[in-house]
Amino acid sequence: MNSYFRAKVLSNTPLNTSTYLLTLQPVEQVRKPVPGQFYMIETGSSYDPLLKRPFSYLRRTPEGIQFLYSIRGKGTLLMRDFQPGKNVQAIGPLGNGYPNAGTRNTPVLIAGGTGVASIFSLAAQLPRKAYILYGARCRKDLILLNEVKELEHRDIICIDCTDDGSCGMKGTVIDALNELLTTDFSKIPSPLLYACGPKPMLEGLFRIALEKGLKGYVSLEEHMACGFGACLGCTVSTVKGNKRVCKEGPVFPIGEIVW
């Protein structure tokens, strides 16, 4: 099993103006990822950009591993031009992944923007009733909304929301969570939060969790050079000291992070 492997681009499809769905097929024996883990993917073969970029995996298909990425800078701009058949180097699966919920807990999954990739990998493997709250700025940014909604067949209740009200509830996922907890709180036995999204969203979630005495996990994002614990570039402050997002994370208990 190789953690550093070569993979072939199978497809690279735009989902909106800035977000793409990338499918890579490893050409070597690789390890199976668990939900919440990530990969470092090479964006070009020159020294500029120099470093690989970290991406949560979205799902495994019979053909390969799928990722979502948004164009943010030099690296992701090069990825946009990946053609099927291109070979790229990748490292993974990396990081810890989401811990399982206890049998009494009701998982409440919260995804903001492209954070949906990591949350989807978890939702697709949940064995029981759960909630998934998915928010973005507008309808076109609710990537893969149909796939998320399809999870409803499996007793996963999907609540979508947009900042501008162009789809679902008008407001943020934090608003949606507040409403859910206000109206249905008694109906949700021992909610356990799982969240991935922008930092302000996660911070908002932390405040709700604190206020309502809820437990849960957040998946964090940081710039990283290696992805496997060597460079110490991606550390985050926790109540137990500095921890590496790539190694001890990216998933941390929500109360452990110093926001």
Next chain:
Amino acid sequence: MVMELGVALGKLQMKNPVMTASGTFGYGEEYADFVDLNALGAVVVKGISLKPMKGNPSPRICETSCGMLNAIGLQNIGVKKFLKEKLPYLRQFDTKIVVNVFGSTVQEYLRLSEMLDDAGVDGIELNVSCPNVKKGGIVFGTDRKVLAKLVSTVRKAVKNATVITKLSPNVPSIPEFSRTVEEAGSDVISLINTLPGMAIDIETRKPKLANITGGLSGPAIKPVAVRMVWEAARSVAVPVIGIGGIVKTEDAIEFMLAGASAIQVGTGNFINPRATEEIAQGIATYLEKKGIKNIKDLIGKMHVF
């Protein structure tokens, strides 16, 4: 063809000239999935201090053209935990163990070096060139008197380990500083550490690193490093270790032609976690192709016009 790939850095006999650069290889175990540590000349671990250090706030790294800036701030677990938890792991392998050390006083360097020497490590690399901490580090590396005192104090106290001094590129004269540490008794000189740099996000107008400045590494600094290694190697008799932007075999060969007896791979490990092992194999392939039987015939053998 039987080839001799081994190099001797003072008492430090290595099976090949490939080492890891401090701060880029963790304590070795981080690379267990990627590299057979037995294939390396030596592993140089992350800089160690007497007490654990938590390092700088985030963001600590940012990418720049063909390089990266870092301001980790020497986060480490401290020497006691290293000896107890990390050293036994490294001892399983047939490779030399070099520990990079730093302190804020000469006494701290001395105490650390003694502890590590007693523990039987093969080499001690004095970090007198970290640009990212306020006390210690580069303060020792840019003042020749202070540097000479530090090196000679440690050299006198260390019985078995090879003492390596890692020079800063941020000095007025590499030949003068090289001679200073050689005269002070350093067995080996390694260079270069990172070059101080900075980058600003023009949208937010914020520096890209929380520490504002950081150390530049990667292929961007290689020509500067090759020149400095060449200057150092022709100024001293002790062996020189070349560091700075080595990613591939060709880079390693270039440093050796400039006079390096061994090389360290740093940022290259982040780009390709198997880089060290591949370079060790690549050097053997190069020698064979060129019909060179002993690696010594490569060291400093640049042809000048």
